[in-house]
Amino acid sequence: MTLMDNRGELDKQARQAVTAVPVDLTEAPPAHEVTWRDPVTGADGFLVVQTLVGGLATGGTRMRKGCTVEEVTDLARGMATKTATFGLPVGGAKGGIDFDPKDPRAMGVLTRFCEAMRPWLDRHWITAEDLGVSQEQIDEAFAELGLSQSYHAAIGRSADPERALARVRAGLHVQTEDELPLPLGDVIGGYGVAQACLGTAVALGWPPSTTTVAVQGVGTMGGGAAWYLHEAGVKIVAIADAGGTLRDPDGLDVPALLAARDEYGEIDRSQVPGSVEQLPRDAILASEVDILVPAAVSYAINEDNVADVAARVVVEAANTATTAPAEDELTARGVPVVPDFVANAGAAAWAWWLLQGQVGTDPEDSFRRLRNEMQSKVAVILEAWTSDRVPPRTTARGIAQANREALAGAEIIVP
Structure with missing residues (x-):
């Protein structure tokens, strides 16, 4: 059964959920936890994968002074619940780096973190901007590592990755049609x-x-x-x-x-x-x-x-x-x-x-x-x-x- 075939069942069960006894899906320990130390600055970084669905998890990467693995674990749990709430066929994860994002060395730290996490970024983890890290910085780090885009792990599953990449890039960068002229x-x-x-x-x-x-x-x-x-x-x-x-x-x-x-x-x-x-x-x-x-x-x-x-x-x-x-x-x-x-x-x-x-590329849709x-x-x-x-x-x-x-x-x- 495909996700689209399953959509009606998702909606039906979601409506029934308000009368069910709720269960916190994130009570279990994370599926995976990775720690890292930057060899240049000594900054600590963390990847917490709370759940994998079909081998995939999604969640942004943040950077702030004082970021801890406990904080990143909390955020990964939230992502797992977020994707489930909206019926998305992907698990929840989060990346975090204990470093000041205003430090001029921050971009280098981010790039080295992504390089260390490359096995996950190649096949399992879809990341994006978060506190202290812009999408432009994520894209820059990915480009330096020779990765196409931060959705790389999912795009690689397409029968036609080049077409999927073009579609994603077009959607991400289309300009809104209101008075806020941003992608x-x-x-x-x-x-x-x-x-x-x-x-x-x-x-x-x-x-x-x-x-x-x-x-x-x-x-x-x-x-x-x-x-x-x-x-x-x-x-x-x-x-x-x-x-x-x-x-x-x-x-x-x-x-x-x-x-x-x-x-x-x-x-x-x-x-x-x-x-x-x-x-x-x-x-x-x-x-x-x-x-x-x-x-x-x-x-x-x-x-x-x-x-x-x-x-x-x-x-x-x-x-x-x-x-x-x-x-x-x-x-x-x-x-x-x-x-x-x-x-x-x-x-x-x-x-x-x-x-x-x-x-697609119509913002109103x-x-x-x-x-x-x-x-x-x-x-x-x-x-x-x-x-x-x-x-x-x-x-x-x-x-x-x-x-x-x-x-x-x-x-x-x-x-």
Whole structure:
């Protein structure tokens, strides 16, 4: 049975999952764990493969000072659940490097890490950008190693790898047709987060035009989410980057602020209007808004600051943005958390659709499919919350469980 033949069964079992006893698919130890030490700088790097489906796993590579194998393991578990939630026939993995991405030696460290992981990148691991690592840097490292593209492991399974590579490259680099003139591959993840927020508003009966949002982070996820929410008429009242929080209760000029980002993704304060209040970075968490979007670092909401959270809903754009004890406290307070493996799954889902030829070079086709799939999943998990106070993460794990069972034995096809 092929994946496309199995699609109806996936949808049926996903709907049934909300009444099933959920199982955390990632309780098992990782399938594989690889550690590495850079011979030049001494930086440590990690690859954690939580699950393999048909011999493949997907997950980005991050770089930050202080990155640990425990963090990468958490992220790999999240990726495994993410791919299952969206019914993707691929497992979950993550790469991480303990090194400052602003250090001029960072590109060399990344390239040597990829070279060390080449046996995985050749046949099993599909990687992409993540915190501290851009897709351009990933592509540069792959080019230096003589690999075609970071989807290399999947493309190599195609009957016609050259045609598959051309299709993927065309889809990744097609320009969007809105006022955000960036390649579709750079914005689709943030667009998915925006749709998770819009789906949340609709599910809870809030008109988007009167819904307020605060976004922590202005990178690929946070910046893209803020852009598309602003475009949809949602009021973004606070944004935070490494330099602090910018707040305007009347709504920020999101396009102007994003245009003022420097090479490190921080907003140039000299271009911020005087009417915008400038606050400490962590003030974003205390924003009195309908939706808080943590889109920066992992564990941004934790036991030390969860009491400060004043939003009515948290939509996780960053991976593992909320610690488990903090989420338990929010749930007890009546604040649902839309988990990262739903809200930020847009880029991973879209990449697989592109690999399989299910979307092409028309951005609207990709936007439409992601919009429909994201909003429908958010509707299911929030319906269970509003009717029975079932935490969104619990329902979403049930969907992942049903999808993984339905995918068992499915043939992985890359045209």
